[in-house]
Amino acid sequence: MNAETGQPLLTVEHLSMRFGGLFAVNDLSFAANRREITAIIGPNGAGKTTVFNCLTGFYKPTVGRLTLSPPSGARFLLERIDGFRIAKEAGVARTFQNIRLFAGMSVLENLMVAQHNRLMRASVYSLAGLLGLAGYRAAERRALDLARHWLDRMGLLAQADQTAGSLPYGLQRRLEIARAMCTEPAMLCLDEPAAGLNPRESQELSRLLLDIRGEFGIGILLIEHDMSVVMQISDHLVVLDHGALIAQGPPARVSNDPAVIRAYLGTEEDEALPPEVAGDLVAVPHSIPSAGQPPC
Amino acid sequence: MRPNLRGMVKDSLAAAIVAALLAVPLLGFHLSGSAQGLTLDYRFGWVAIASLAVFCGRLALSLAGTAVGRSLRRRRQVVLPLSGRPSRIRPAVGWALVAVALLLPWTPLADRNLIDKATLLLIYIMLGWGLNIVVGLAGLLDLGYVAFYAVGAYCYALVSQQFGLSFWLCLPLAGALSASFGVLLGFPVLRLRGDYLAIVTLGFGEIVRVVLLNWQDVTNGPIGISGIARPTFFGLPLLASVPGRTTFHEFFGLPFSTDHRIYFLYYLILALALATNLFTLRIRRLPIGRAWEALREDETACRSLGIDPTKTKLSAFALGAMFAGFAGSFFATRQGFISPESFTFIESAIILAIVVLGGMGSQIGIVLAAVLLVGLPEWFRDLQQYRMLAFGGAMVVIMLWRPRGLLASREPTVRLAERPATLDAAGEVLP
Numbered sequence: 112m113n114a115e116t117g118q119p120l121l122t123v124e125h126l127s128m129r130f131g132g133l134f135a136v137n138d139l140s141f142a143a144n145r146r147e148i149t150a151i152i153g154p155n156g157a158g159k160t161t162v163f164n165c166l167t168g169f170y171k172p173t174v175g176r177l178t179l180s181p182p183s184g185a186r187f188l189l190e191r192i193d194g195f196r197i198a199k200e201a202g203v204a205r206t207f208q209n210i211r212l213f214a215g216m217s218v219l220e221n222l223m224v225a226q227h228n229r230l231m232r233a234s235v236y237s238l239a240g241l242l243g244l245a246g247y248r249a250a251e252r253r254a255l256d257l258a259r260h261w262l263d264r265m266g267l268l269a270q271a272d273q274t275a276g277s278l279p280y281g282l283q284r285r286l287e288i289a290r291a292m293c294t295e296p297a298m299l300c301l302d303e304p305a306a307g308l309n310p311r312e313s314q315e316l317s318r319l320l321l322d323i324r325g326e327f328g329i330g331i332l333l334i335e336h337d338m339s340v341v342m343q344i345s346d347h348l349v350v351l352d353h354g355a356l357i358a359q360g361p362p363a364r365v366s367n368d369p370a371v372i373r374a375y376l377g378t379e380e381d382e383a384l385p386p387e388v389a390g391d392l393v394a395v396p397h398s399i400p401s402a403g404q405p406p407c
Numbered sequence: 408m409r410p411n412l413r414g415m416v417k418d419s420l421a422a423a424i425v426a427a428l429l430a431v432p433l434l435g436f437h438l439s440g441s442a443q444g445l446t447l448d449y450r451f452g453w454v455a456i457a458s459l460a461v462f463c464g465r466l467a468l469s470l471a472g473t474a475v476g477r478s479l480r481r482r483r484q485v486v487l488p489l490s491g492r493p494s495r496i497r498p499a500v501g502w503a504l505v506a507v508a509l510l511l512p513w514t515p516l517a518d519r520n521l522i523d524k525a526t527l528l529l530i531y532i533m534l535g536w537g538l539n540i541v542v543g544l545a546g547l548l549d550l551g552y553v554a555f556y557a558v559g560a561y562c563y564a565l566v567s568q569q570f571g572l573s574f575w576l577c578l579p580l581a582g583a584l585s586a587s588f589g590v591l592l593g594f595p596v597l598r599l600r601g602d603y604l605a606i607v608t609l610g611f612g613e614i615v616r617v618v619l620l621n622w623q624d625v626t627n628g629p630i631g632i633s634g635i636a637r638p639t640f641f642g643l644p645l646l647a648s649v650p651g652r653t654t655f656h657e658f659f660g661l662p663f664s665t666d667h668r669i670y671f672l673y674y675l676i677l678a679l680a681l682a683t684n685l686f687t688l689r690i691r692r693l694p695i696g697r698a699w700e701a702l703r704e705d706e707t708a709c710r711s712l713g714i715d716p717t718k719t720k721l722s723a724f725a726l727g728a729m730f731a732g733f734a735g736s737f738f739a740t741r742q743g744f745i746s747p748e749s750f751t752f753i754e755s756a757i758i759l760a761i762v763v764l765g766g767m768g769s770q771i772g773i774v775l776a777a778v779l780l781v782g783l784p785e786w787f788r789d790l791q792q793y794r795m796l797a798f799g800g801a802m803v804v805i806m807l808w809r810p811r812g813l814l815a816s817r818e819p820t821v822r823l824a825e826r827p828a829t830l831d832a833a834g835e836v837l838p
Contacts, residue, residue, distance in 0.1 A: 167711060199713030207711070213704035216697075217819040223694075224701040227714050230694035240693040241686075259823065271823035294712055 120330035126175030135161040137354040153351035168197035181297035204296035214276030222258035225293035261289040305337040419465040426461035533680035535761040535773040537730030543768035545723035546703025548605040551612025555585040555728035557750035559735020574638040585732025586725040593724035619747040631746025766812025
């Protein structure tokens with residue numbers, strides 16, 4: 112295993128996000144390591160997406176420090192960087208709970224837009240681009256190659272020239288991940304990537320995420336309700352309830368934590384437990400074999 | 408599907424009842440004045456006729472609409488359809504239109520009047536293409552576009568009068584000034600979207616007009632500026648004679664004709680408009696152009712990809728405004744006289760209508776829409792006072808028939824099919 116494993120990529124310290132009188136996130140601290148998949152789980156309304164929005168610059172945290180230390184050696188205090196710069200400079204890419212593709216543009220164009228900043232630099236205020244200079248053309252070819260690589264990987268090559276909005280749901284999810292990866296991020300934040308996928312698609316997604324982790328060595332932050340996916344692929348689990356951290360650690364330990372079971376299933380007075388929910392919480396085998404990547 | 412006759416009759420009856428209810432107060436009572444004072448007449452016969460007309464009309468519409476309606480429903484998709492294969496027809500149509508425009512003055516049809524009308528049409532096409540950058544590509548609803556047109560026109564008029572600069576020097580100046588006005592407007596309104604943006608830009612357009620109207624010292628107020636310098640043919644005045652200078656007709660040894668100027672202006676605006684078109688076609692395929700379209704589709708997603716929404720929107724505003732500035736200077740030099748009258752809200756509305764009717768973002772669509780919107784009122788001139796009624800009716804019909812504009816399908820800026828994987832690892836093109 113690479114020496115970088117185990118080094119923190121993201122450190123969240125005392126993060127609080129308040130909306131009026133409501134603490135959506137309350138004094139949350141955790142760390143996510145490089146080359147690891149960190150899953151944030153918790154019941155609906157636990158504040159998971161709020162954490163994502165703070166990390167990706169859509170919200171300014173009320174209190175807290177968010178430090179990103181990518182392998183390049185730079186250090187970014189995300190709470191001080193505004194909006195789009197987090198994606199541009201710190202290299203945090205994300206997907207959305209309700210897919211946000213550029214629905215009217217083609218699949219390939221979606222991936223080209225993701226490489227905007229690199230291409231903008233090459234196009235020198237669009238002048239080199241307008242004149243069609245060689246430097247810009249080469250950059251565009253590289254961008255197309257990267258896009259083609261991800262299309263191929265996601266099995267979207269045949270649909271490259273279709274509108275993104277016309278893709279079936281599962282493919283739209285994958286395209287959104289491909290788009291995020293085309294920004295060449297240091298950290299990838301996925302907001303419920305398995306929502307609405309069938310079991311086979313979820314399996315493919317799990318494999319894909321393991322491959323991305325192994326190949327690019329980036330940290331993946333994952334919000335997910337599908338426990339089979341979470342238990343299979345995550346290296347570290349962070350459990351939230353009502354905006355507060357109730358447990359964190361390796362999946363096997365967290366899934367047996369009494370506080371977690373209480374948060375998910377209610378206290379003992381709550382009688383009617385759907386059996387499938389209880390079944391999900393039983394630790395499933397920790398890893399699935401993935402192509403060439405030994406489980407951590 | 409068989410037409411559901413019962414349902415249609417029921418629907419028509421309902422429409423007739425609503426019409427009757429409306430018609431009773433509107434048509435049923437009539438006040439007439441006479442020597443004895445006001446008398447109230449009852450005209451329930453009219454009400455009956457009106458309801459009957461609505462019933463028949465509604466029924467006829469639904470009978471005719473079953474076939475039409477189906478095709479309409481098919482078109483009403485949420486996303487713009489992408490044309491499936493690279494269109495060969497569209498570029499061909501484009502080149503054909505360019506050829507027609509180039510050859511128009513040489514056809515036997517051409518006379519002063521026609522070329523003059525065509526020049527006016529080309530101004531609108533150029534403005535449409537310019538506004539298309541802002542509205543069609545970046546999706547920013549701008550109702551004050553004519554303000555930039557005015558800035559360009561006044562910039563040329565004032566600079567050429569005060570400093571005696573030539574048209575060709577003033578043109579970039581007017582473009583730059585309009586673009587900076589675009590940035591000026593852009594800054595405060597960047598956070599606004601949709602309707603709110605439309606209202607603010609509408610206000611901006613009015614502010615510019617009111618300033619032009621009231622700033623007597625500089626703009627000469629409502630009287631306007633007259634005697635604006637005419638363009639020269641690369642330094643050769645297109646006039647009968649200018650003391651101390653060789654004029655166009657003397658230089659080429661032609662007999663003097665005022666047609667020369669008309670034809671020259673026509674080719675000038677054609678060149679300017681084509682430059683606008685070329686620029687738009689090219690920038691659409693560049694990262695900034697794609698970012699505009701992406702911003703139109705989803706601003707949140709753009710931010711998550713590290714695209715600066717502020718800069719991207721400002722660039723769209725500035726570039727759109729720049730072309731309006733160019734068109735404005737041309738307008739000033741063509742007319743020789745400008746006043747705030749020429750830059751009223753209705754101009755903005757017409758330009759916006761051209762863009763929307765053309766099918767947001769489609770270059771050829773804008774040409775068609777401009778021909779319709781500027782040409783239709785001319786054709787309908789024989790209808791006299793019903794002219795605008797016919798014009799409005801035509802618009803409604805077009806929007807029913809093509810709710811997304813005349814040419815709504817969008818050509819992707821890049822296709823994988825056209826870019827086969829011919830690259831080796833070094834990024835060199837293989838033979």
